[in-house]
Amino acid sequence: MIIDVTYGEGWDAASRRVLGPLSRELAAERDAAGEQYAVVLRERGRPQPVAVLHIAWARDYLGVWAYDGRGRRHRELDLRRLEPGRLFLRHIARWSYDTEDMAEFADTAGRVLVDLFPDGKGRKVSQPKGTGGGSLHTLADVPAERRWAAVPAFGDWAWAVALATEGRGSDFSLVDAPEEGPAQDGTAGNRGRAGAAGNRGRAGAAALGWRPPSPLLPRYVEEMFTPGTRFSPPDDDATGPYVVERVIDAGILRLPTGRIVACDPGWMSPGEPFTVAVPPGGHRVQIATAAYRTEHWGKSLHMEDFTGARVLISERPTATWELAVRPGEDPRTLREGEFFGFGVDTGTGCFVDAAAAGRLTGGENTGARNADGIVVLDDARSGGNLIAYPSGMGDGSYPVWIGRDADGGITCLVADMLILRHQELLPA
Incomplete structure (x- = not known):
């Protein structure tokens, strides 16, 4: 399996294009500076990605979206850098689609949501028939060694492919793909390519489809x-x-x-x-x-x-x-x-x-x-x-x-x- 690696501001699932493409060098600069960027991993010849990574080290955040063969998200991971060199697995979500034509996140899609906490505790919610069926709430039985992972070095994305494919195709190889042109929805494809740091701020990235998760912020306190x-x-x-x-x-x-x-x-x-x-x-x-x-x-x-x-x-x-x-x-x-x-x-x-x-x-x-x-x-x-x-x-x-x-x-x-x-x- 050959995996093409593309860097950008984000990923547009509707047009299946990278938003705000970045060169590998510029993405590496963002990684080192803690600025947010996205990594799109696609099997050669397949329009939809195997996985999309959202990274913002200034916020100690790494998110993984894994996609199935029809371009539907079937797994999501939320990891946080809580210790130097170590990531904590804070949240796992899984969706199961019973039919080929079932829409992404359909109400009838089965789902499992797991929240983990650094003190060793955790909770799990299972909804085998989706939001319209019953749910089972239990403690999350995830051993300590599976709650933590090493912070990956820039360019080391093989683990994400293995995670997204659940270990299948272990003989894959990663190949940097050329930068893509403008997204089909008209979003400027060269956003973030200029050398000035001011062109790589959060405002532009938010307009391009994602931002790191934000906890509750104060509003109207005065x-x-x-x-x-x-x-x-x-x-x-x-x-x-x-x-x-x-x-x-x-x-x-x-x-x-x-x-x-x-x-x-x-x-x-x-x-x-x-x-x-x-x-x-x-x-x-x-x-x-x-x-x-x-x-x-x-x-x-x-x-x-x-x-x-x-x-x-x-x-x-x-x-x-x-x-x-x-x-x-x-x-x-x-x-x-x-x-x-x-x-x-x-x-x-x-x-x-x-x-x-x-x-x-x-x-x-x-x-x-x-x-x-x-x-x-x-x-x-x-x-x-x-x-x-x-x-x-x-x-x-x-x-x-x-x-x-x-x-x-x-x-x-x-x-x-x-x-x-x-x-x-x-x-x-």
Whole structure:
């Protein structure tokens, strides 16, 4: 089996052409610089690829798409470079097509989805009859030696061919193919061939069909706490826009160690504090709400939702945001739209210092709620306290964003109830 190797910005499955073709030399430069590119592996004489690799070392990402003889994707692998020289197999997806004419990713196509985690855990979802049939959820039984692989050297793509063909045709040879012309859909075929680094940025690559998976990103964090800010209505029943209505003063959070825990205050085990600590002392907590009007049975109703809670650390403006994580949580393992958050089962979240968390959380420490549903509990032993608040729409998992000023100092921590992020900002 002779495999032709072509490099480019991406792969267009509809036209079966390489998008933004790159020379081998330019692709090698991108590989060394961590910039994203694609590798297309095709059996000579076959229009559809055996496999397409998407590589972006600056994001520690390598993705593999394997195709069958009809050009349908039948396997996907998501690998992450979590250690120098080593890739972790984060996700595996397989599709099975019962007939030759079944469409790619058809609802009736059988599928198996496996998610693996560096701590040795994993989960597997099997849907033998596709999304319309039943599913079986089990633990992923993948041994440790199969969860890790060496980072391939540039040009060493034989392993991808073997993976895509499931070991068949082990006598294949790789041959660099010439660069292709412009894609049939009219996309410029010479994108990225210029020597200037500015021509090889993410914006052009995104327009050419792919980008590395992106975890959940913060949205409207400042606007969430700006009274009067208007957003699109939450649903078709609303008679008006979402409007930031109140920023409630919930009191001073006393942090004797500065190691903050965010959790459900009803949980017996509050979990570990975030890896980033704040200056010990007292810091004000604010709760944001947004409201809209709706009608029900002919009556006009005023609806108010709790959209976020924040701990103010400094008065300097926030320049950047990052996801707060606990020990063992690696953002590089997050897939598209994923985040690490704190779980809620009682419709309530809280902030508390790690020194007081074990004594203030749990079913017996419910405390008295004020008119806004806020609870403050004191811990005489550590001098810290707990401030609890209603958690948006109720139970779920919520991220915490850390704000930093232009010099890297922490400005605030924000528990995002993920309500306004789905809306669109309206003119003032």
